[in-house]
Amino acid sequence: MKSSNPFALWRWEKMFGQWQMFGEGFLRTIEVAALAIILALVLGVVFGVISTSNNKILRGIARVYVEFFQNTPLVIQVFFMYNGLAIAGLRLSVFTIGVLGVGIYHGAYVSEVVKAGIHSIPVGQVEAAKSQGFTYVQYMRYIILPQTIKIILPPLTNQAVNLIKNTSVLAMISGFDLMYMADSWASSSLDYGPSYIFAGLLYFLLCFPLATWARKYEERLKKNDSTHLPFDAAEEAITC
Amino acid sequence: MIKLENVNKYFGEHHVLKDINLEVKEGEKLVIIGPSGSGKSTTVRCMNFLEEPTSGKVFVDGEELTQKNKIDLIRRTSAMVFQSFNLYPHKTVLENLTLAPIKLQKVPKEEAIKKARKYLAIVGLSEKENVYPTTLSGGQQQRVAIARALATEQKIILFDEPTSALDPETVQEVLDVMIKLSKENITMVVVTHEMGFARMVADRVIFMDDGRIVEEGKPEHFFENPTEERTKLFLSKILR
Numbered sequence: 001m002k003s004s005n006p007f008a009l010w011r012w013e014k015m016f017g018q019w020q021m022f023g024e025g026f027l028r029t030i031e032v033a034a035l036a037i038i039l040a041l042v043l044g045v046v047f048g049v050i051s052t053s054n055n056k057i058l059r060g061i062a063r064v065y066v067e068f069f070q071n072t073p074l075v076i077q078v079f080f081m082y083n084g085l086a087i088a089g090l091r092l093s094v095f096t097i098g099v100l101g102v103g104i105y106h107g108a109y110v111s112e113v114v115k116a117g118i119h120s121i122p123v124g125q126v127e128a129a130k131s132q133g134f135t136y137v138q139y140m141r142y143i144i145l146p147q148t149i150k151i152i153l154p155p156l157t158n159q160a161v162n163l164i165k166n167t168s169v170l171a172m173i174s175g176f177d178l179m180y181m182a183d184s185w186a187s188s189s190l191d192y193g194p195s196y197i198f199a200g201l202l203y204f205l206l207c208f209p210l211a212t213w214a215r216k217y218e219e220r221l222k223k224n225d226s227t228h229l230p231f232d233a234a235e236e237a238i239t240c
Numbered sequence: 241m242i243k244l245e246n247v248n249k250y251f252g253e254h255h256v257l258k259d260i261n262l263e264v265k266e267g268e269k270l271v272i273i274g275p276s277g278s279g280k281s282t283t284v285r286c287m288n289f290l291e292e293p294t295s296g297k298v299f300v301d302g303e304e305l306t307q308k309n310k311i312d313l314i315r316r317t318s319a320m321v322f323q324s325f326n327l328y329p330h331k332t333v334l335e336n337l338t339l340a341p342i343k344l345q346k347v348p349k350e351e352a353i354k355k356a357r358k359y360l361a362i363v364g365l366s367e368k369e370n371v372y373p374t375t376l377s378g379g380q381q382q383r384v385a386i387a388r389a390l391a392t393e394q395k396i397i398l399f400d401e402p403t404s405a406l407d408p409e410t411v412q413e414v415l416d417v418m419i420k421l422s423k424e425n426i427t428m429v430v431v432t433h434e435m436g437f438a439r440m441v442a443d444r445v446i447f448m449d450d451g452r453i454v455e456e457g458k459p460e461h462f463f464e465n466p467t468e469e470r471t472k473l474f475l476s477k478i479l480r
Contacts, residue, residue, distance in 0.1 A: 128326035131288055132340040132392060133315025142343060146330050 006193040015194045018185055025181030026202050032098040032177060033164045033206075039103030040163060041156075044110025049140050051111065052118045062111065069108035074169050077101055082173045094175040098167060106163045113155045117148030150221065157214035161207045168203070178202055241266045241396060241427045242287050247296035249282055256282050257293070258451040266395070267425045271438040271459075274448035275474060280431045283448065284398050287429065288314050301395065315344050318396035319389035323404050325381040327373035333360070333384050334369040337391040345392065352391075359387040363417050379410025383417055390421075397421070399430040435479055439463055447471045 002010055015022075051062035069077065078101040081092060092100070121144050129139035168179035182199035186192040242264040249257035256279045264270050272280045285291040286298055289310040298305040301317045328336050337356035341347040347355070360366050363383040373381055382402055389397050402418070403411045415437050422428060422441040432438060438445055438459060445462040447455045447470075455468045463479075466472050 122324075122326075124322060124324050124326035125328070127290055128320070128322065128328070130290060130311075131314065131318070131320035131322075131398075133311050133344050134340070135311055138343065142339060143328055147328075 006191075011189075011191040012194045014189060015185065015191055015198065021181050021185060022178070022198060022202070025176060025178035025199075028095075028176050029164070029167050029170075029178040029203075030206070032095065032102065032167045032170065032175075033160075035099040036103035036106065036163055036167065037160050039099060040106035040110050040159070043104065043107030044114050045145070047107065047111035048114025048118065049145070051115045053136065066108045066111055069105050070112075074101065074105045074166055075172060077105060078169050078173060094170065094173055097173065098170045098175050098177065102163055102167055102169070105166070106159055109159050109162075110156065113152050113159065114148065117152035118144055120151055121147050154214040154218035154221070157210050157217075161211050161214075164206050164210075165203060241268070241301060242429070243297075243299040244283070244286065244293075245297040245299070247283075247286055247293045247298065249279075249286065249291060250294045256451050257286070260286075260296070260451075260453060262446070262453065264396075264427060264429055266427055269422050269428045269441050269443045270430070270446065271442040271444070272429065272431045272446045272448060273433065273435070273438060273474075274454075278448040279451040280448045281400050284400050284429055284431050287396075287398055288318050288320060290320075317394055318398060319392050319394045320398040320400065321382070321385050321389050321402045323401040325373070325378070325385045325405075327381055327385055327388070329372065329374055332370050332372055333365065333376075336373065336384060337388050340388075340392050355393070356387070356391050359390040360384075362390065362420070363387045364413075377410060378406045379413045382406065382410075382414045386414070386417055386421070394426075396427045396429070399428065399432070401431050401433070403432065403434055433478070435463070435475075447474065449474070 002008065047062045047065055050058040051066070053059060078097060081097045081101055082094070085092065118140075125143055125147065126139060129143045134143065167175075167177055170177040171179035171183050174180060178199050182195045186195035189195070242262075244260050244262040247257055247260040247262075248255070258279075260279075260283060262283070272283060274280045282291055286293050287300070289298070289305055289307075292307065300313055303309065303313055305313055327333075328339065331339060334353065334356055337359060338349070338352040341352040341355065342349055357366065357369065360369055363386055365380060365383055365387070368376060368380065368384070373384060376384065386397075386402075399418070403414050406414060411434070415434060418428075418430070418437065419441055428441075430438075430442075442459045444456060445459050446453055447462070447466075447468075449470050455462070455466060455471045457466075462471075463475065466475060
């Protein structure tokens with residue numbers, strides 16, 4: 001007679017017999033997250049930079065992008081790509097939807113981080129660059145953005161952590177990511193307890209070191225440096 | 241070399257420059273003095289369009305300076321030294337000097353470094369080429385900023401209160417460098433409160449008050465026998 005405890009040992013044994021399934025999901029999650037982070041960074045830098053430009057139209061476009069993706073649920077955005085676009089004839093693989101959906105969504109947050117970073121650089125830097133004849137794009141690239149990196153690294157890392165967790169939205173469109181695999185296993189075996197705990201642990205293994213590193217780095221920055229940090233912890237906590 | 245024609249500047253309602261007409265000849269050392277808020281910094285910042293005049297024209301090296309050509313024209317003709325130095329903190333001293341020549345003037349790297357070392361020697365900071373600006377004293381930073389301006393080998397150098405942010409004991413080292421420069425055929429426009437310096441190097445002194453040029457003349461005339469009451473009052477306060 002097997003124990004009916006949801007966390008009984010035999011349930012764990014059965015699950016670990018299926019470790020490959022979890023492994024595949026874990027790998028898929030890492031792949032989607034890695035590509036989405038790259039996409040979010042590219043979008044974030046581009047929109048962050050143009051949202052500080054003097055061009056009203058460009059600023060407007062950046063504003064719309066940020067507000068739209070920050071103020072609608074990620075799930076809707078992903079469902080739209082999965083179902084809405086499919087009806088319109090554009091069929092994307094769930095992998096692509098994962099990268100695009102999560103990348104574009106977090107790009108909006110990264111854009112706000114980059115913008116705040118740029119605003120934290122003293123105006124004298126831009127003046128010095130202009131007085132030497134640097135164009136807007138040139139001084140962003142050579143003078144302003146390199147100085148913001150140190151400041152925005154902690155909030156960017158927090159964004160990466162949020163992004164990794166949010167890839168679990170893929171489970172809702174059968175994305176074969178870690179959450180999906182865990183959920184499939186849970187519902188077919190009824191071993192919900194071990195399955196979710198194990199998946200949660202795997203997410204934790206990815207996110208905890210990043211979050212810890214970001215926190216330590218930020219503490220060090222505050223201690224060693226007079227750099228004005230434009231972000232406070234409370235503000236970061238609500239960013240998704 | 242530089243000409244301002246009927247230049248007016250408003251900051252909102254505030255009329256800070258009132259019909260400024262002014263010409264600086266090639267190689268001339270022009271010193272602009274006046275109480276704070278008199279518009280002298282704004283005047284010099286109009287000369288490289290860090291401030292764009294609300295009305296009136298600015299000519300640099302025979303060409304009218306416009307929004308369209310400002311980057312190109314400034315890149316070829318002028319450099320600026322700021323009150324707060326505005327060195328690039330993420331670059332070493334040497335890189336601060338070579339950045340614009342390499343990226344904007346397309347000087348080969350080796351040559352740019354050679355020139356940079358030459359100008360660092362002129363300001364007496366050869367041994368500091370590999371340190372970061374924030375490790376230097378204010379006076380040293382300003383000497384690096386002057387070297388950075390020199391390294392672009394422009395015909396014009398604009399100085400916007402270069403010693404106002406310095407500790408009293410480091411003012412002289414910066415002035416010494418500027419006196420040395422004044423022997424060269426560089427057009428210098430200097431906004432300053434250093435009357436001794438003005439008297440020693442100026443070919444011409446301009447006194448501004450309330451957005452207007454009140455009086456101009458050779459330093460001998462200016463300091464010993466000013467015409468205007470306002471100038472006398474100012475000088476009596478500043479020269480003890």
